[in-house]
Amino acid sequence: MSSHPIFYILPLFVPLLQVYICLAMSLVEMRFLAASTRQGDKPCAHQFPTQKPECPACQEAESPEPIPEMPPVIEHHLGRPRSVDTSNHYCPNSSCSYYGWLGLNNIISNGHPNGGRWRQLQCVVCGKYFMETTGTIFYSSRTPPEIIWMALSALAEGLDMRGTARVFEVKPDDVQHWLEQASKHMETVSRYLLHDLHLTQVQVDELWALIGKRQEKHKRNAKWVWVALDPVSKLFLAFVVGDRSLPTAQRLIHAVAQVLALGCVPLFMSDQWAPYAAALLTHFGYWCKTPRRSKYGRPPSPRWKPLPILHYVQVVKRRINGRVVGVSHKLVYGSMAMVEHILSQSGVGINTAFIERMNLSIRQHVAALGRKVISLAKTMLGLEAQLSLCQIYHNFCLPHSSLCLPLPEPQSTKGNGSPKKWQKRTPAMAAGVTDHIWRMEELLMFRAPPWRQAVNV
Numbered sequence: 001m002s003s004h005p006i007f008y009i010l011p012l013f014v015p016l017l018q019v020y021i022c023l024a025m026s027l028v029e030m031r032f033l034a035a036s037t038r039q040g041d042k043p044c045a046h047q048f049p050t051q052k053p054e055c056p057a058c059q060e061a062e063s064p065e066p067i068p069e070m071p072p073v074i075e076h077h078l079g080r081p082r083s084v085d086t087s088n089h090y091c092p093n094s095s096c097s098y099y100g101w102l103g104l105n106n107i108i109s110n111g112h113p114n115g116g117r118w119r120q121l122q123c124v125v126c127g128k129y130f131m132e133t134t135g136t137i138f139y140s141s142r143t144p145p146e147i148i149w150m151a152l153s154a155l156a157e158g159l160d161m162r163g164t165a166r167v168f169e170v171k172p173d174d175v176q177h178w179l180e181q182a183s184k185h186m187e188t189v190s191r192y193l194l195h196d197l198h199l200t201q202v203q204v205d206e207l208w209a210l211i212g213k214r215q216e217k218h219k220r221n222a223k224w225v226w227v228a229l230d231p232v233s234k235l236f237l238a239f240v241v242g243d244r245s246l247p248t249a250q251r252l253i254h255a256v257a258q259v260l261a262l263g264c265v266p267l268f269m270s271d272q273w274a275p276y277a278a279a280l281l282t283h284f285g286y287w288c289k290t291p292r293r294s295k296y297g298r299p300p301s302p303r304w305k306p307l308p309i310l311h312y313v314q315v316v317k318r319r320i321n322g323r324v325v326g327v328s329h330k331l332v333y334g335s336m337a338m339v340e341h342i343l344s345q346s347g348v349g350i351n352t353a354f355i356e357r358m359n360l361s362i363r364q365h366v367a368a369l370g371r372k373v374i375s376l377a378k379t380m381l382g383l384e385a386q387l388s389l390c391q392i393y394h395n396f397c398l399p400h401s402s403l404c405l406p407l408p409e410p411q412s413t414k415g416n417g418s419p420k421k422w423q424k425r426t427p428a429m430a431a432g433v434t435d436h437i438w439r440m441e442e443l444l445m446f447r448a449p450p451w452r453q454a455v456n457v
């Protein structure tokens with residue numbers, strides 16, 4: 001039995017088998033090393049789509065109405081010189097040829113009717129009389145305006161609705177009504193003022209939120225608040241409330257693309273949440289023809305690829321038992337050398353620290369987003385209203401400590417106070433949108449024209 005020839009040949013194959021195993025193991029190791037270096041330095045290999053990815057916000061977007069031709073500026077030669085500045089008001093009569101235009105001298109002041117608080121204005125072209133509060137929250141409101149803007153400031157600082165109602169001795173329903181009106185107004189003002197921004201970086205993230213009204217019994221109504229921030233000017237660019245899915249990511253990136261100047265593609269940074277890559281590809285992509293590999297057969301279809309100037313890095317956090325034990329970076333689009341060049345100009349590294357700090361600010365300023373609170377918003381619309389108030393308050397009213405600029409000369413203050421050495425700046429001032437810190441009443445009184453014009457903000 002033991003004299004069978006196979007038992008003499010078999011030991012000869014053993015060293016050969018060992019060589020095979022060694023070769024296979026070194027191959028696996030090489031693949032692993034290549035993968036780990038690729039994660040840091042080179043973009044991931046993508047199979048780009050042959051159809052442009054769909055964005056729900058792009059499909060819903062309406063084409064802007066054409067802007068009518070600007071009528072000539074009116075010269076006033078008769079009467080005493082006008083002393084009231086009406087350059088930030090426009091004629092609200094849509095059948096007037098001067099409708100919507102600012103600074104054409106067609107609006108004159110007509111005093112305060114019945115000795116009231118608000119001024120009456122008149123368009124000299126169509127003769128229409130209107131109040132300076134037309135189209136604002138104060139129009140036909142019987143509550144003193146101070147109560148309204150102070151209540152809204154309290155809401156924007158993070159006081160909940162019932163607390164605000166108790167402080168200002170009004171009904172909670174009134175506060176709710178002012179918030180609804182103010183949020184619509186703030187959205188219009190924000191859309192009017194934030195546009196054509198030249199940004200170098202944008203950080204995006206999502207916050208977990210809870211809605212008070214449950215859709216199903218015994219099941220919490222959880223939502224996600226998606227936010228975008230410019231870490232350089234601290235401008236709160238956009239927010240979206242929804243589920244944690246690709247269509248919501250598309251809506252956020254669509255909103256960011258709306259405020260950017262034409263041709264401006266900033267560096268995007270986010271956590272390792274996959275839908276951002278697809279959403280960025282949708283809004284910052286182009287059709288690229290694929291060269292033929294062979295002269296036979298059907299030519300390859302063009303592919304929707306990211307623009308060469310689009311750079312997107314993900315911050316990958318490694319966690320053990322919920323604690324972060326390591327941070328690495330993953331380049332998704334663009335080149336690492338360009339990313340480092342962009343970041344070297346602002347002196348920050350690849351991170352999502354700024355947006356995470358912003359999340360804390362949002363939780364502080366939106367009562368419905370606090371952790372372990374009972375002041376939750378009943379509906380998603382209620383949460384969105386509080387967020388739009390928070391967005392404009394953060395951008396235009398709140399000076400940011402890291403944006404202060406040294407004054408050329410220290411300014412003396414009243415009494416024994418030390419001289420003022422720093423100029424306070426809001427994110428909107430740092431982004432070059434405005435030149436001063438806005439007050440809540442100023443925002444509420446701002447009548448945004450139907451189309452963008454050079455307005456003194």
Ligand SMILES: [Zn+2]
Pocket residue numbers: 091092093096097098099123124125126127128
């Ligand atoms: Zn008119």
